Amino acid sequence: MLILSLFILIIYSSIINNIDTINLLSSSNKIGWKLQNYNIIRIGIIIILYSLYIFKDISLSYIFNNYNNNNDLNIYIFNDLYKLNIFNIYIIFLLLIVIISLLSINTTYLTKIQIKNNNNNISIGKSDNYIELNIYYISIIIFNIIGLILLLTSNNLISIFISIELQSYSLYILTGIIPKSQKSGHNSLFYYLIGGIGSIIILYGISLLYYITSNIFINNINLIYSLDIYNINNNILIGWLFIIIGLLIKIGAAPMYNWSILLYSNSNTIITSYISLIPKISILSYILLIILNLYNLNNLNNLFNNNNNNNLIYILSIIIILSLIIGSIGGLTQIKIKNILAYSGLLNIGYFLLIILSLINNNNINSILAYIIYITQYCFNHISIFILLIIAIIYNNNYNNFITNKNLIYIYELNYIKNNRYLIFCLIIIIGSFIGIPPLFGFYGKYYLLISSINSNYLFLSLLLIISSIISSIYYLYFLNITLFDNNNNKNNNNNNNNESLLIPSFNIINDIKNNTSLSLSNKLKNNQVGNYITYILSSYILIILFNFIQWKNILKGTYLISILLF
Template sequence: MLIFKEIQLLPEIFLGISIIYLIIHGTFISVNNKYLLIQNSILYLSILIIAMFCFLLLNNSIEYNNFQIFNNTIILDYLSFSSKAWIALISIFCFLMVQRYLAVQKINYFEYSVLILFALLGIFFICSSNDLITAYLSIELQSLSFYIMAAMKKDSAFSADAGLKYFILGAFSSSLFLFGSSILYGVSGTTNFEDLKNLFFLTYLEYESIYGVDNYSFVKHVFIDGGLIQFALVFIFVSLLFKLAVAPFHLWSLDIYEGSPSSSTFFFAVVPKLAIFILIIRIFYSSFFEYSIKWRYYIVVVAMLTVIVGSFGGLEQKKLKSLLAYSSISHMGYTLIAFSTGTFEGMQSMLCYLFLYMIAGLCIWSIFLLLQLKYKYSKKQNKDLTDLNLLSKSNNILALFFSTVLLSIAGLPPMVGFLVKIGIFLVSIEASMYFVAILSILCSVISTFYYIRIVKIMYFENSVAGKLYYPIQSNISILVVCLFYFLLFLFVNPTLIYLFSYKITLLLTMTVV
């Protein structure tokens, strides 16, 4: 049976092989002049591939066990299973939502969908990584795809500039991760998360029986240099903070969000956040929990700085994508606050917040892509806040959906966003982080201003006439309605998301212990 243990990685193997066949299919279609619009064909095939990936993933019967395969570099457990299933489901919605935008922007390259699938393959491997080298290669696979997606609009200087900036700063953050990993390997002799965890949890009796030394701390520091390990972990953590666009490592995200095609920004903002946090959990909760507790207060400082920057930075923004970028920064700050508590409840609140952030982000960016203005300058696609002028007059249902989701992620009671945000405040108070809780509550109130300002523009802006929009396809409208009603369901019965995060956290803590 051990020979066939690697077959549990069948969903990722299927996805990789399907990408190769999709490249061949796209190449043959693109050289045939009969098929001018090849993007829809590749897009629907990509959705089918992700759906089949979900089917194979759900048919894996061992997601509750910790299977380590490929020389223990990949782990298959409930954490990886649930995160991959959630990301795959969100990705299907993303593919459906970007279809019309790609047609309007004339991004008729089959490579675009292939790049998204490559990025998803890297994200899935990040969720299952059990080794620093595997994690680095997975991050690079995801990042290289995102670099090209940012610069995919060839006739736009802003897109090329965004792709170049993303490449330079992304390569810099990856180099920090690689440098920290090399120091860890030099100190411990391994890059495997499980081996690192076992190395730091050797008992005193094992040391005494082998070396006959009575001082455990002395023996520990003979073989393991704690200062070097903390030094290496700082580099790894800073690298991952770059990927999350956390302050003060957030400056790249504003230009890249604004300059990239909106469909690419959609993926940057929604899909990869959960996978990076899963990797942070595996490194800092499973392998180096003892060391992460020592500099927990530095994480708190970074989290508070992120919340402050995200809350105050969005106040003066007049472009909608830049405002959503600052909103994403502040949400990552709240997630880091829950992570820094180091408690079971903090982990549960963090996962709840991430799940809800992805749903709300999917709904907001879907509405952003659906609203195609009737400009006489057709090349202008990025929206100012004034472009939402009197949206309630032209499409009152869409304005209602947009307002509800915005107020939900702002944390306005009694919506589901308020419930998960107050959960983070409560766990920080239980962890005796009173100043952090008070400051984060104040910043949450301040950030509510720029969400309410969007609602004010949609409903109460003084203007003779509102903007004109192209009609929305009925099938896409149904998807937006489904997302909205799912948020309403979570508002009526938030037990679902709490039970889901509780089970993941419980199984994770069992593996840590």
């Protein structure tokens, strides 16, 4: 139902958007199409809420605590080609919610502005950040969704590779979707070459596993591994190690991280928000599933006491150390927003891998619960910071009288939201959650991460985690320092009496534009509005980050009572 609701939302939005863009309908018919679009979107939202109501009755802790007593919690479909369990269902559910939120960001931008200058009509095209929700863009997103769902449920070596490539190729096309943009094409080709290196390594690992076991089903490979034959076990572990390394290359883990910094910095803001989160969640979650499938939770300690398995622990430890050090120190010298977020993503990759490494040496399920908590809060923080950046782009244009939406490149450009108390409050909450200040959601994620690593006897990595978290808080706080206290870049701001109206639904971003060159707008920026749901999404995520310590059942009851009173 959740997947159905997602397709309803994005497909109908693209169709209606296309009809309004090409202006084939009369004004009365357009109103009818818009009303029909709103009704269809409401149907999709109702399906999502109903799925939430069903999913809330599933207790993750109950199922995971009974995993040791019942190993048949997996559901196999299509002749054991795919496998479902509560973990990958939760990750798929989280990914779909994230994708819905990220797709809604695109509606924030200008579509097209006609400007009249000295009797000459000048058509300024779509802004740098705008991506039209046409059928091609939606098709790429749908293929990416199919790829990540198939990857998280794959139980076959061939289906693993096909799912990875389906997800990867959709991202390659997505980075180059902006027409007539040399930078977009360069990013797409660059991403394709780096992804090809990772695919070669993954394919080599898959071929090595098939050469050793003569089997393509993961369950049968794990069964052969459980026989504890020295040469076979060592080669199987090497095959899985190649697959894991190839997957880590695709998400930009250290030491091959430079390409991700360049790609995120040069890409469109919407595309950056997507490619910096979605593949990272799906691939890291599948690496955790590899560990869970390779080693039975009942025998984790016994298996990993063998010397044959130390190679995996050593290599993962090196990657974690490099990711934590580079991710924490590298962001200190950056002044570009996306570069800092890219180094923050590298640091969080180290956090995720530390949880996975803790699972190896831990005989309980706390590591899985820590992973779920941390990945959930990371998704909320990531979406919130990018929505805030999108709104800040328009707010910056409002103060500088721009008529096209340019990317915010440098941190000091956030200084223009200084006079809006709502945006400042949201920024403080998001940055505080990234740092891990209690009682924000990010604090609980880092708390369970630290407890999980200490219980697994990784004391050095736990100490490095604390140090890297302290160092990274410096460039997180740099956002607040520039925004709140730096007045050097805010001297030419115009005084706007409606500064605090940005988060109010359906507002005009640009109220007045200086007429220095006798420019007049033929269309008073009717399309330059932020939709209601954008502000609702940001507000909802901020409230979740702020009040996550409240039990979810109480939150659901409260929202149910509010909905009854309002509707």
